[in-house]
Amino acid sequence: ILNVEQSPQSLHVQEGDSTNFTCSFPSSNFYALHWYRWETAKSPEALFVMTLNGDEKKKGRISATLNTKEGYSYLYIKGSQPEDSATYLCAFITGGGNKLTFGTGTQLKVEL
Amino acid sequence: GAVVSQHPSWVICKSGTSVKIECRSLDFQATTMFWYRQFPKQSLMLMATSNEGSKATYEQGVEKDKFLINHASLTLSTLTVTSAHPEDSSFYICSAKEPIGGRDTQYFGPGTRLTVL
Numbered sequence: 617i618l619n620v621e622q623s624p625q626s627l628h629v630q631e632g633d634s635t636n637f638t639c640s641f642p643s644s645n646f647y648a649l650h651w652y653r654w655e656t657a658k659s660p661e662a663l664f665v666m667t668l669n670g671d672e673k674k675k676g677r678i679s680a681t682l683n684t685k686e687g688y689s690y691l692y693i694k695g696s697q698p699e700d701s702a703t704y705l706c707a708f709i710t711g712g713g714n715k716l717t718f719g720t721g722t723q724l725k726v727e728l
Numbered sequence: 729g730a731v732v733s734q735h736p737s738w739v740i741c742k743s744g745t746s747v748k749i750e751c752r753s754l755d756f757q758a759t760t761m762f763w764y765r766q767f768p769k770q771s772l773m774l775m776a777t778s779n780e781g782s783k784a785t786y787e788q789g790v791e792k793d794k795f796l797i798n799h800a801s802l803t804l805s806t807l808t809v810t811s812a813h814p815e816d817s818s819f820y821i822c823s824a825k826e827p828i829g830g831r832d833t834q835y836f837g838p839g840t841r842l843t844v845l
Contacts, residue, residue: 620771650833650834652836657838658838659732659835659836659837659838659839660821660836662833662834662835665832665833705771705772707772714760714762714777714825715774715777716762716772716774716823716834717774718764718771718772718773719771720769720770720771721771
């Protein structure tokens with residue numbers, strides 16, 4: 617059974633703080649790592665698809681890095697805003713398939 | 729672009745009845761659609777993968793006779809929970825993938841909250 621773990625489970629920060637969370641996954645047979653942002657009552661929104669060791673991707677104030685050899689990815693948010701409040705999910709694909717195995721997510725709340 | 733809708737957003741039904749959930753890709757053709765389930769405080773768990781025009785592939789432990797999946801067109805997949813019981817109460821969410829490659833993004837619907845009384 618593949619295990620994807622995310623930490624912390626939840627996080628409260630003040631507006632303007634920068635923050636980061638971790639996604640750990642099995643390093644063998646790696647294919648791709650996805651990050652999603654999920655606001656309550658909305659569809660999960662795709663942030664990044666990461667495939668190569670050392671990948672670094674950026675979308676506005678959000679960026680992510682990937683280490684496939686040690687099996688982790690970091691998601692960073694610079695200067696958090698209240699609209700960043702959401703659950704951030706990572707999901708892992710092995711060996712050329714379609715199947716996403718999800719972590720339980722990090723719930724971020726940004727307070728004024 | 730890449731919008732997926734899901735209907736209904738919530739449903740309450742009596743034990744023993746069947747419930748159908750629709751998943752539509754609104755602005756792209758999805759040869760592959762996925763159905764997930766999420767129980768409280770747990771991660772999204774894949775139930776089945778459906779390819780247009782063929783039988784769905786179910787994950788281990790998911791009863792195919794209970795969770796009927798139909799993917800009759802490139803923009804519509806349906807999940808029918810047959811003879812629903814209270815333990816089937818959960819959050820069901822679909823996703824769709826464009827026919828490009830295995831790594832590419834899956835676009836999710838907003839989900840359906842099913843409560844079986």
